[in-house]
Amino acid sequence: MNDTSTSQSQIDLLQAALDHVNQGFSVFDQDLKLLAWNRGLWEMLDFPQTLAKRGTHLEEFLRVNAERGEYGLGDIEGKIKRRLERAKLFEPHYFERVRPNGQVIAVSGTPLPQGGFVTTYSDVTESRRKQEKLERTVEERTRALRQSEDWLRLVTDNIPALIAYMAPGPVYRFANRRYAEWFGQSVTSIVGKSGAEVLGSQLFGEISDHIEHAFRGNAVSYEYQRELPDGRTVSMRSTVIPDMTVDGRTLGVFVLSLDATEQKRSEATLMQSQRMDAVGKLTGGLAHDFNNLLTILMGNLLGLSRLDGTIGAEALKSRISPMLKATQRGSDLTQRLLAFSRGRPVDPKVIPVTSVLENVETLLRGSLSSAIDLKVGAAARHIAVRIDPTQMETALINLAFNSRDAMPSGGTIEIQLEEVDLDGRSAAELGVTPGRFARVAVADNGIGMNDETRLRVFEPFFTTKTFGTGSGLGLSMVYGFARQSRGAAHVTSALGKGTEIALYLPSVTLNNSDLAALGAGNDDGAPLPHGDGExxxxxxxxxxxxxxxxxxxxxxxxxxxxxxxxxxxxxxxxxxxxxxxxxxxxxxxxxxxxxxxxxxxxxxxxxxxxxxxxxxxxxxxxxxxxxxxxxxxxxxxxxxxxxxxxxxxxxxxxxxxxx
Structure with missing residues (x-):
């Protein structure tokens, strides 16, 4: 076989390979004459077979296309001329052409080193239809999402609540109109701003711990107060819920805030009602105490009136000393009762728990019958909590009176204080953050509760007492006090075995200098300071x-x-x-x-x-x-x-x- 036959065989083999390519293929030389092609070109573009020969000029292909409207209506010769001039530049090119039958052909041309160019033709009709369908789907879904967002905005803007979403930072990603306007922003200006920018450094400093706790994956509730431009102070109650993935990552937090001003006023009214109810129960016992004090005063005064002028200093002191003590005890009882009955605005402060227990014991001692044995364990003076003391006194007195009512024939009431360390599991069961807590428990050996009563005991207006003898608000107020103080209340009870209700309050450990500062001013028997005739x-x-x-x-x-x-x-x-x-x-x-x-x-x-x-x-x-x-x-x-x-x-x- 000679060289010519070999070359022809190689060309035939190359042509057979090109005919199996699923794209059209053509090669034009530097004179724009056809050198090579494949079968796919004619099948895809439907050219006449008379053109399928070497030497056919590009112009003939362009004329076929122009005459059958491939390039649109208008000047055919002008369209052919412009395309020939561009082709003579031999520049890389790519374009997509939509044929009259809707077919979309992608044309990609690459110049050859000695002139001319290689061109491939791809039928991209199906992929373009899929792309258009996808784009229409995206557009439709975008429009639906935008409409959904508009509806969401419409709904959230008309809900009487402050709603927002914060991403880590924390940075605002969404806020309804009420939330944005509440902090002097618009729904667009608030997006992208940090919590400190929107809330202000003071308020953000107050609630940042709660926000951080929520970003750690915990639902958090808290309250804060804010002064409005007109001078009014409003109370807000916020709940922050983490937005978490299945694998436990926190993407952000949802914030819901409600105006709790009226609710706080109602709670204060209910609390005052509870205090006055407790005062009514205390009055009988305190009257007994005051009668005893008056007996001491009257007896000693009568004794002094019968003494002659020869009375000695020791005898006089023995009469006067008990009267002074009785007067001081009467003063203490009066002040504590008045402070308890009138209450004060919620005023959290760090205070030793023992001081609250001592006040409660003073108020309860004369108010419980002799059939009730009251035991108060208040030795741990280093344990302090940040609470409103009047609220805590109200809670403990309510618990003590409930215990008294559960022991109609008498029994024992124990109020005990200890400090406990709640781990993650124990804290989760109580709904608090792990850490150290003061545990104040009021226990009795009364009739106890069944499971149904125990589970409902903190519900407002739930009571097992005879109609007209209890409001059903006492224990709900105890529970509310514990939760407001970032703590919890827990009930342990069984029929015939008594009841224990424990308050868990976040504790603060006091050192000796703290205790000395809190106890400053107490009379310890040291000589009193005197004047110099001023x-x-x-x-x-x-x-x-x-x-x-x-x-x-x-x-x-x-x-x-x-x-x-x-x-x-x-x-x-x-x-x-x-x-x-x-x-x-x-x-x-x-x-x-x-x-x-x-x-x-x-x-x-x-x-x-x-x-x-x-x-x-x-x-x-x-x-x-x-x-x-x-x-x-x-x-x-x-x-x-x-x-x-x-x-x-x-x-x-x-x-x-x-x-």
Whole structure:
């Protein structure tokens, strides 16, 4: 076989291979004449077979296409000429052409080194239809999603709640209109901003721990207060729920906030109702205590009236000492009862749990019958909690009275305090964050509860008592107090075996210096500070009270001048330069009260030391904005140690100011 035959065989083999390619193929030389092609070109583009020969010029292919409308309507010769001129440039090119029958052909040309070019033709009709279908589907779904988002926006914007979504950072990704406007933003401007930017540094600092806890995968509820531009203070209650994947990753958090101002007012009203209900139950026992105190006072006074002038100092002291103790106990009982019954705004503070238990024990001792044995274990003085003490006292007294009612024939009530460390599982069962908690348990050996009652015991208005004898709100308020304090309440009970209700409150461990600071001012038997004859102006409208107080002040080493009205007090303080200190009652007849008098004197003579005194428990209402009134306040009857320390302290401060 010669070389020519071999070359022809190789060309035939190459042509057979090209004919099996599923694309059209053509090669044109530098004169734009056809050199090679494959069968796919004619099958795909339907060219006449007369063109399928070497040397056919490109113009003939272009003319066939132009005449059958492949290039559209118009000037056929012009269309052919423009395409030939572009072809002569021999530049790489790619374009897609839609044929009149709808077929889409992708044309890709590559120039050859000596001139000419290789072109491939691909039928992309099906892939383009799929792409168009996909694009239409995407467009339809985008439109549906946009419509869905519009509906979601419409719904969330009209819900009376603040709704938002925060991504890690935390950064806002969504907020409804109410939420955005609440923080001075728009629904578009809030997106992408950080929590600190939107909430402000102060509020964000207050709630950042809750947000972080939610991003760790925990549902969180909390409350905060915010002052509006018109001066009103509103209470908000927020719930934050993590947005988590199946494998436990937190993508973000959903935030729902509701205006709880009215609800807080209602809760305060209910709490006051509970306090007054408890006061009614306490009254009988306290009356018994006061009768005993009056018996001590009356008996000793009668004894003194029968003594002659030869009575010795020891005999006189033996009569006076129990009267002073009885007077002090009566004063303590009165102040605690008044503070408990009137309540105060929720005012969380760090306080030793034992101090609350001691107050509760004082109020309960005379209120429980002799058939009830009250045991209070309050030795762990280092355990403190951040709570509102009045709320906690209310809760414990409610629990104690429930225990009393469960023991109609008598029994034992134990109030015990301990510190416990809750691990993850125990904390999850109680619905709290793991950590150290003060556990205050009130237990009795009464009739107990069945499982149905135990499971419903914290429900509002649920009660097992006879109609008219219980509101069903006591234990729900106990539960609410525990949850508000970021703690929990747990019931253990069985029929015939008694009941234990335990409060779990996040604990703060106090060291000795903390305890000393909290207990500062207590009378520990040390000598009382005395004056050096300084002139003290006493303003008191009750002559008998003024006489007793004047004697107390004189006994502490001071000279006393008494004024019977605020007007007299103001005149004496202004005219007598020798007056070094003023002690004035707060509530007095006339147009000016003691607080206004103190402020006027302080303006006129800033170097005078001033203290107030009152027999009322709610004197703080004189300063409705909750700010400090600026002067120390002594509670009547005025204890000698409190009077001595207060006078010494206010004079020391003024002396230091002058120096």
């Amino acid at each position: 002139l003290v102006l006493l303003v008191e409208d009750n002559a008998d009270v003024a006489k007793v107080l004047a004697e107390q002040i004189k006994d502490l080493g001071y000279t006393v001048l008494v004024a019977e009205s605020a007007a007299d007090g103001l005149a004496l303080a202004s005219d007598l330069g020798e007056v070094r200190a003023v002690i004035t009652d707060i509530v007095m007849p006339g147009q000016i009260n003691g607080l206004a008098l103190a402020r006027q004197i302080a303006r006129n003579r800033p170097n005078i030391a001033i203290a107030l005194m009152t027999g009322y428990a709610d004197w703080g209402n004189l300063q409705p904005d909750g700010q400090d009134i600026g002067f120390p306040v002594l509670t009547k009857p005025v204890r000698n140690d409190r009077l001595a320390h207060t006078l010494s302290e206010i004079l020391r401060k003024k002396t230091g100011a002058r120096d």
